[in-house]
Amino acid sequence: MAGTLFRSMFTNTLSFYKCNSSNLRSLHTATVSYAARKGTRAKARAKKVKVEVTKVGFIPHNQRGKDKISKSNVSKHLDDTFKPLAKDDVYPLKYYSWIVYTAEDAVKAHQQTHHPTMYNVPDAFVIARVEMNMEAAKKNRFMDSFTRLSLLPHTFPRDEERTILAFCKGSELIKEAMDAGATTAGGTDLIKKIQDGQIKIGDYDYVVAHPNIITELVPIRGLMKRRFPNVRSGTLEPNLKDLVRKFSGGVQYRVLKDEHQENFGFVEVPIGRLNMEPKQVAENIEAFLKDLQSARPKRDGLFITRCLLLSPPSPEKLKIDPFVYVDKTLSKEVREDSDDEGDAVAATA
Amino acid sequence: MLALRSFLQSTVATAPSLCHQQTRNTFILKRKHPLPLHKKGGKPTKMRGRHFVYDLVEDTNIAKKPDIKVILNQFINGVGVKGDVLSLRPTQAYRDYLMPGLAVYASPENLVKYKSVENEPKAENSYSSPYVRRTLGRFSKLVLQITMNKLQPWTLEPWHISASFRKSGFIVPEYAIEMPPVQIKGPDLSLQDKEFLITVTINKTEKAKVRCRIHHWATGLDRLPWEEFHWKQPKEALIPDQAAELENMPLPQ
Numbered sequence: 001m002a003g004t005l006f007r008s009m010f011t012n013t014l015s016f017y018k019c020n021s022s023n024l025r026s027l028h029t030a031t032v033s034y035a036a037r038k039g040t041r042a043k044a045r046a047k048k049v050k051v052e053v054t055k056v057g058f059i060p061h062n063q064r065g066k067d068k069i070s071k072s073n074v075s076k077h078l079d080d081t082f083k084p085l086a087k088d089d090v091y092p093l094k095y096y097s098w099i100v101y102t103a104e105d106a107v108k109a110h111q112q113t114h115h116p117t118m119y120n121v122p123d124a125f126v127i128a129r130v131e132m133n134m135e136a137a138k139k140n141r142f143m144d145s146f147t148r149l150s151l152l153p154h155t156f157p158r159d160e161e162r163t164i165l166a167f168c169k170g171s172e173l174i175k176e177a178m179d180a181g182a183t184t185a186g187g188t189d190l191i192k193k194i195q196d197g198q199i200k201i202g203d204y205d206y207v208v209a210h211p212n213i214i215t216e217l218v219p220i221r222g223l224m225k226r227r228f229p230n231v232r233s234g235t236l237e238p239n240l241k242d243l244v245r246k247f248s249g250g251v252q253y254r255v256l257k258d259e260h261q262e263n264f265g266f267v268e269v270p271i272g273r274l275n276m277e278p279k280q281v282a283e284n285i286e287a288f289l290k291d292l293q294s295a296r297p298k299r300d301g302l303f304i305t306r307c308l309l310l311s312p313p314s315p316e317k318l319k320i321d322p323f324v325y326v327d328k329t330l331s332k333e334v335r336e337d338s339d340d341e342g343d344a345v346a347a348t349a
Numbered sequence: 350m351l352a353l354r355s356f357l358q359s360t361v362a363t364a365p366s367l368c369h370q371q372t373r374n375t376f377i378l379k380r381k382h383p384l385p386l387h388k389k390g391g392k393p394t395k396m397r398g399r400h401f402v403y404d405l406v407e408d409t410n411i412a413k414k415p416d417i418k419v420i421l422n423q424f425i426n427g428v429g430v431k432g433d434v435l436s437l438r439p440t441q442a443y444r445d446y447l448m449p450g451l452a453v454y455a456s457p458e459n460l461v462k463y464k465s466v467e468n469e470p471k472a473e474n475s476y477s478s479p480y481v482r483r484t485l486g487r488f489s490k491l492v493l494q495i496t497m498n499k500l501q502p503w504t505l506e507p508w509h510i511s512a513s514f515r516k517s518g519f520i521v522p523e524y525a526i527e528m529p530p531v532q533i534k535g536p537d538l539s540l541q542d543k544e545f546l547i548t549v550t551i552n553k554t555e556k557a558k559v560r561c562r563i564h565h566w567a568t569g570l571d572r573l574p575w576e577e578f579h580w581k582q583p584k585e586a587l588i589p590d591q592a593a594e595l596e597n598m599p600l601p602q
Contacts, residue, residue, distance in 0.1 A: 088478050090551040091524050092487045093518045095427075095480075112512045117494055117503035119566060311569075316516055 038046045043339070076264040077133065079303055084180045098348030103282035106299040108316040109275050110156050110311040123272040123313050126286060130322065131306040134257050137299045142262040142289045149234075150291035151250040163203065164247050166193070167217060167229070168240055169211035171266040176241045188212060194220050201227065206247045251288070257293075267292070274311060285309075286325040293326040301329060374410050378403040392576040415578055417442050418455035420463045425451060429479045432463045469547060477552040488549065488557040490601050492580045493517060499567035510561070525550045531588055533563070541565055541573070543587035544595060560598060 022271065083097040091097070107126060114121045134143045164183040167190065168174060177185035183204065184190070193199045199205065203223055209217060209229035214236065223229050229236040237243045253269035269289050272281035289304065296303040307322040381402040385391050416436045416468055423428050431587045437446070446452035453459050495513045497503055500576065514521040522602055527548035531538065546558045565573055576582070580601055586592035 007561065075355055086520070088484065088552050090482055090521050091480065091484055091519070093520055109512070112508060113516065116501045117514070118509065119502050120498045174445055285416070310573070314516065 030267065035115050058315055070261065076258060076261050077131070100235045101309075101318050102324075103285050104278040106320050107272075107274065107278040107281045109318055110314060110316065111253040111278075111311065113314045113316065114274050114311065119313055121274075121313065123273050124223050124313070125276045126272045126274060126276075127268055127310045128271045128285055129266060129268045129308040129310055130289070130292060130304055131308075132255065132265040132267075132292075133263055133302055133305050135263050135299065136297045142257065143265070143295075143297060145265070146258045146295065147252065147254045148291065148295065149250045149252045150288060151246040152271065152284040152287050154276065154284055155249045156270075156276060158251075158270065162205045162248055164244055165201070165204040165207045166200075166206075166209070166240060166244055167213045169212045169216075172242060173210060177244050180241045180244035182208075182244045186239075188216055191216055196222060204231070206235065208237075208240065208243050208247060211236060211238055214249070229321055253288075253292075255292075258278065268310075285320070289322050289325045296330065298330060303330075368427040376405060377407040377409070379406050380404075407497060412449065414439050419446050419452040420455050420459055421452050422448075422463070423451060424475060425479065427480055427483045429477065433479075434460075454547075477554045481551050481555050484551055485555065485557050487519075488559050490599065491517075491519075491559055492544075493547075493559055493561045494580075495561055495563050496566045497563055499536050499538075499565035499571055499573070501536070505535075505563075521549055526551075527598050528591075534589070535563070536565055537563060540585055540587065544584045546591045546594060558594065558598070560595065 022186045024334040080097040086096045109283050110126065113119055114124050116122060136143050163183040166185040169175060169187045174185045194201060205226060207227045207229060228311065252270055255265050255267045258264040271284045304326065307320050308317045308319055309320055380400060381404055385394050418434055419429055419442050421429050421433045429435060460566045461500045475486050493513055497507060507528060510526050511521055511523045527549055529545045530588050540563045544560055544562045547561055549557050549559055551557060569570055583600060586595050
């Protein structure tokens with residue numbers, strides 16, 4: 001009402017000044033639709049996710065929906081903390097959370113079942129099964145499966161044999177490398193043999209070298225391809241003795257990421273034999289877990305989630321606490337230091 | 350009009366409140382645009398439309414209620430004994446314990462009332478812990494397989510049985526195991542199809558009999574053939590004295 005009154009008063013004033021009332025339109029201040037800034041539309045277009053339609057070929061009737069079956073909604077990270085701790089001295093384990101053994105006790109328990117009077121396998125492998133949370137530093141990113149080699153403080157006989165080719169100059173170094181466990185060690189004469197085709201690189205599992213021979217190795221680079229010794233893969237080091245020892249005596253393990261649940265990874269690796277002292281096995285577990293921890297992504301929370309000790313043929317799985325050997329979470333300083341988190345993960349992968 | 354209102358107010362105020370239920374529909378709100386300050390003793394500023402726009406901070410109606418405490422008034426298998434105070438989710442407490450009359454609210458009066466229960470002489474069918482009856486039930490159905498070597502000589506000892514219990518998911522320390530009256534030695538394939546009883550003492554008070562069978566273990570050509578559903582098949586007693594007792598114990602179906 002006030003508006004119309006004001007409007008009529010305004011027109012009156014205008015007519016008083018002999019102006020055309022139709023000129024009022026120019027006074028109307030509606031929002032003018034300016035074009036969006038140059039970058040805006042391009043940005044919006046870039047933001048739009050391109051939906052790729054993948055053509056699915058014909059699937060026989062009996063094979064349809066197979067991927068749905070294998071996908072399970074149950075998380076593979078088992079958590080039994082909701083179960084109570086036992087108060088009685090005799091109880092069925094089903095109703096309670098798992099017993100957490102010390103590594104020594106777990107080995108002793110396995111020694112019982114593998115005693116000559118029972119399974120009679122006193123030199124059975126002690127296998128560590130470690131489960132991991134494979135989440136990477138960035139959200140919704142996951143680590144890939146990776147392979148590592150770690151040297152354990154107490155070596156034990158294994159089933160597999162490894163062949164190592166070591167390159168170095170000087171008879172002393174060659175002797176050292178041979179003593180440390182290299183299958184073949186040599187200098188320029190060895191390079192010549194490879195060039196002639198007398199020795200095949202493919203016959204060897206690992207190729208290591210001392211830095212003093214690296215210039216002579218360049219001609220056979222094409223033959224070695226990706227196995228050419230370099231610092232990054234840890235096959236080129238001045239301390240050849242320790243290097244060869246690591247490759248000949250270390251355990252190789254592969255952390256596997258689960259196919260359907262990307263944040264679940266696990267590794268099963270022999271870390272000793274039952275005829276070793278339980279303390280030695282515990283030290284091996286410590287070294288192994290510390291090596292595994294070095295592959296940890298720079299993020300908050302747990303990396304190693306669970307650690308079990310197995311020893312076939314016994315079906316027992318005994319849980320041990322991995323956090324007596326390694327830190328549960330990453331310290332804050334380390335997390336803040338790292339700017340190139342993605343690179344660190346890529347290097348370990 | 351005014352008189353009517355005052356009359357209504359007076360009657361409502363004097364009449365006893367019919368709704369004893371506590372109202373839980375409190376909404377805690379926050380003004381989106383806070384009111385401007387006014388001078389001390391001055392007139393508050395006029396409230397605009399925007400001053401009546403609120404953000405919801407909390408709806409107490411949907412807030413999670415805390416656990417409630419109840420006191421058991423009888424022994425419940427796997428839960429607790431008479432006088433135990435449990436802390437439970439309200440629904441669970443009401444549906445499973447208060448409604449069937451198995452427990453009462455842990456009010457100060459009830460706490461005093463049930464405190465004296467601890468000193469009472471225990472009933473005959475009570476156990477050393479609420480979980481013992483469940484454990485006894487598990488033992489009654491168990492057929493413990495003791496894996497012994499087929500080629501190496503052995504004498505059955507408590508640690509063999511303790512390790513076999515652990516393998517089949519029971520924690521039984523060695524001191525709780527009472528061996529059968531006869532010494533069992535092997536390897537002896539005539540033991541393979543026999544069974545015997547051992548006695549397990551729970552919490553050093555309750556005794557339970559457990560049915561055991563020995564399996565002779567070997568690999569390769571020496572391996573004994575697999576018997577299907579061997580735990581369901583009745584077997585002969587190793588010790589003649591235990592035969593009657595073993596026959597009375599039910600086998601797992």
